[in-house]
Amino acid sequence: MxxxxxxxxxxxxxxxxxxxxxxxxxxxxxxxxxxxxxxxxxxxxxxxxxxxxxxxxxxxxxxxxxxxxxxxxxxxxxxxxxxxxxxxxxxxxxxxxxxxxxxxxxxxxxxxxxxxxxxxxxxxxxxxxxxxxxQDTDEMFRLDTVFFENWYAYQDRIVVNGDKINLIQVMSMFDAGGSYLSLPTWIPFSRTIARGLGIVVGRWIGGLLGYQPFLGEWTTDWDLACRKMEMTIFHKRFANREGTKRDKVRASYAA
Missing domain, CATH: 2.60.120.10 (Jelly Rolls)
Structure with missing residues (x-):
């Protein structure tokens, strides 16, 4: 369904x-x-x-x-x-x-x-x-426009502003978009391990360190972004619906 x-x-x-x-x-x-x-x-x-x-x-x-x-x-x-x-x-x-x-x-x-x-x-x-x-899915962490909007904006920070890629930030955004970075296929159970790393590093560790998958300043449908972040205790504190869009909680990832 x-x-x-x-x-x-x-x-x-x-x-x-x-x-x-x-x-x-x-x-x-x-x-x-x-x-x-x-x-x-x-x-x-x-x-x-x-x-x-x-x-x-x-x-x-x-x-x-x-x-x-x-x-x-x-x-x-x-x-x-x-x-x-x-x-x-x-x-x-x-x-x-x-x-x-x-x-x-x-x-x-x-x-x-x-x-x-x-x-x-x-x-x-x-x-x-x-x-x-x-394809549609019941999974809340999935590919959708909230993910792509933020991923494009983050890439702009890298390409246009010259910021360095932060792997934890990437893994945090990818996990929230139902996506995981591939490992070499010669590694046994590489996809299972890659998905586990995406969740542990991107969601659990990243969330504890203050990395959030969606930023209010980049997101049109902030209500949906908040509902997605409220699905896990590691992101719940970032789901702040108060204030204007540009005043909402923003990620504090390292450049």
């Missing part, structure tokens, strides 16, 4: 990252209303901020509770699954990422002319546009 749907305060919202290099528009999924989130994501491939991080792949991770779906509308998108890279284009059907699979999404470094010739769509390499959506 899926969670009860309520009016989505994010619908129609545009979330920007990397000073406009990545633009995410929250939409209703065009043909499956049961998806818990759906975004039209645009990578502006020649934007200076995107170019600067083009050689850096995002962290490998997995989601135990949800299927995630990717459908390319324009350009190319690389989807790495269990070490195998799939380069998707508009002629490919929706790509499903199953629960527990190690994966990451990024813009591939491609020969634009060769790719355009291969797919016969005249792609000029300026941008990639794709639909990203996810």
């Amino acid at each position: 899926s969670t009860l749907k309520r009016p989505d305060p994010y619908l129609g919202k545009v979330i920007t990252a990397f000073e406009g290099g990545i633009v995410t528009r929250v939409i209703d999924h065009p043909y499956d209303s049961s998806r818990v989130f759906a975004y039209e994501v645009t990578f502006h491939l020649r934007h200076p901020r995107v170019v600067a991080v083009a050689a850096q792949k995002p962290p490998l991770h997995f989601h135990p509770y949800q299927e995630e779906y990717v459908e390319v509308l324009e350009g190319r998108l690389a989807v790495e699954v269990e070490g195998v890279e799939h380069v998707l284009g508009p002629s490919d059907s929706e790509f499903m990422l199953k629960p527990w699979c190690n994966h990451r999404l990024y813009s591939p470094v491609t020969d634009v002319r060769e790719q355009a010739k291969k797919h016969n769509d005249g792609w000029d390499g300026e941008k990639t546009v794709f639909l990203l959506s996810g």
Whole structure:
């Protein structure tokens, strides 16, 4: 049984990252209303901020509770699954990422002319546009727009402001988003161990040290963020609904 749907305060919202290099528009999924989130994501491939991080792949991770779906509308998108890279284009059907699979999404470094010739769509390499959506679940700690909104904002702190990545902060945010950083697959029971580490380090230790998964200054649906944090004693103290949005409890993570 899926969670009860309520009016989505994010619908129609545009979330920007990397000073406009990545633009995410929250939409209703065009043909499956049961998806818990759906975004039209645009990578502006020649934007200076995107170019600067083009050689850096995002962290490998997995989601135990949800299927995630990717459908390319324009350009190319690389989807790495269990070490195998799939380069998707508009002629490919929706790509499903199953629960527990190690994966990451990024813009591939491609020969634009060769790719355009291969797919016969005249792609000029300026941008990639794709639909990203996810399966609904009863789990409160799950992939949803509260998670993505905060994760994009945190990445901005790293890329735009030059802050150092704080692993505990990342694990705290990922755990609250039903996501866990992948360990090498040669480690026995690697996914189980990775999920355990995400909970122990990101939720338990992180919470005790003052790391919170959602920040009032970054979050549109602060009520939902508070309800998610109230699900665990380690985050409950951060669920402060008083004051204006920018006065709400903020994380005190180390840079």
